[in-house]
Amino acid sequence: MSGRPETKPPEADEERGAPPSASGPPSEAAGLRAMxxxxxxxxxxxxxxxxxxxxFAAVAQVKSTKADTGFVTARQDELVGILSDLSRRSERLRGDIRDLEGTKASLERDGQGETALEEARERAHTYGLLAGTLPAVGPGITLDITDPSRRVRADVLLDTLQELRDAGAEVIQVNDVRIGVDSHFLDSPGGGVEVDGRRLQAPYRFVAIGDPHTLATALNIPGGVMKTLMGAGANGSITQHQRISVSAVRS
Amino acid sequence: MIALIGLVAGVLLGLLLQPTVPLWLQPYLPIAIVAALDAMFGGLRARLEGIFDEKVFVVSFLSNTIIAALIVFLGDQLGVGSQLSTGVVVVLGIRIFSNVAAIRRKLFKA
Structure with missing residues (x-):
């Protein structure tokens, strides 16, 4: 920042009559005042x-920085991810709209309540599956746990169940016990595990209906269920099925 | 003084008009503002040292902002936009600090 020295009339400061500041020499105060x-x-x-x-620009920028939700600073691949998420979601929602509109149209068309009955039946079926009162068939996996050293306790089985639920398993059966929302696992005094009051002995067999690939991946994550089982001296084997049936029901 | 009035007036205008930054300007405006800040502090320092020149200030202000925006633009074209803007901000930040340090020394003798 170089340039020719500023010409400033020194008498201008005198005219304003401000006393020179006590701390700095007069020339400094004069410079400030002149400025x-x-x-x-x-x-x-x-x-x-x-x-x-x-x-103006600074205020505008501050305002727009406050207004935007971080998309400006996001990397390109993040933006692509967000966009594809959004389009997938809107696709799904559009599918929902189509389904619901179809239902609405058929409800309007039908006077005898046939469609309404069908809907109700379908809903009852869904709730039955969730509550565990109906047998179910669908794609899924089986997880066989052999426990030669008898060290698989209730908490390991509970972890396995939660992992399956997290991965989106809809219907789950352990040996011949159908799992519901209030299922519990207890260590049985004489060995084995008590599930909902029924005593089970190894080998344990989980049958879960859900996306087979997702379920298998969830069980196989590093440090996950399979590793825990291995650490307990047990052996787990996962089989993916395109069609598997859960026949046990809860009363 | 006029500069100070201009700055305050600009901030007030911005608050009153609620401008939105046009999309094509959005990547470059932050960097340009930092560059302009650098020019402003440089001008203030020169003023205190008694070597301020309006022409130098105007030219440095404009060239600083334009070059900063150009560098970011070039970086975006080359695919290193964010790294290059970080570099520009670091350099300008160092310059602002040294300018403010000089101003401080001039004003407070410390």
Whole structure:
């Protein structure tokens, strides 16, 4: 920042009559005062205009930074991920709209309540599956746990069950016990595990209906269920099925 | 003084008009603002040292902002936009710090 020295009339400071500040030498105070004193020539106006522009731009930028939700700073691949998530979601929602509109149309068409009955039956079936009162068939996996050293306790089985639920398993059966929302696991005093009051002995067999690949992946994650089983000296084997049936029901 | 009035007026205008930054300007405006800040502090320092020149200020202000925006633009084209903007911000930040340090020394003798 070099340039020719500023010419400033020293008498201008005297006219304003401000006393020189006690701390600095008079020339400093005079410099400050001269700087703050408006001198309207064209160059000063241009400087002022540029500063106006700077203030305006800064405020505009601050406002837009506050307004946006972080998309500006997101990387390109993140944006692509967000976009594909959104389009997948909107696709799904559009499918839902189509289904619901179809239902609505058929409800309107039918006077005898045939469609309504069908809907109700379908809903009852869904609830029955969730509550465990109906047998179910669908794609899924079986997980066979052999436990030669008898060290698989109730908590390991519970972890396995939760992992399956997290991975989206809809219907689950352990040996011949259908799992419901209030199922519990207890260590049985004489060895084995008590599930909902029924004593089970190894080998344990989980049958879970859900996306087979997702379920298998969830069980196989590092440090997950399979590793825990291995650590307990047990052996788990997962088989994926395109069609598997859960026949046990809860009363 | 006019510069200060201009700055305050700009901030007030911005608050009153609630401008939105146009999309094509969005990647470059933050960097340009930092560059302009650097020019402003440089100008203030020169003013305190008694070597301020309006022409130098105007030219450095404009060239700083334009070059900063150009570098970011070039970086975006080359695919290193974020790294390059980080570099520009670091350099400008160092310059702002040294300018403010000089101003401080001039004003407070410390």
């Amino acid at each position: 703050l004193w408006p001198r309207a020539n064209r160059a000063q106006l241009v400087v002022g205009l540029l500063c106006l522009l700077l203030g």
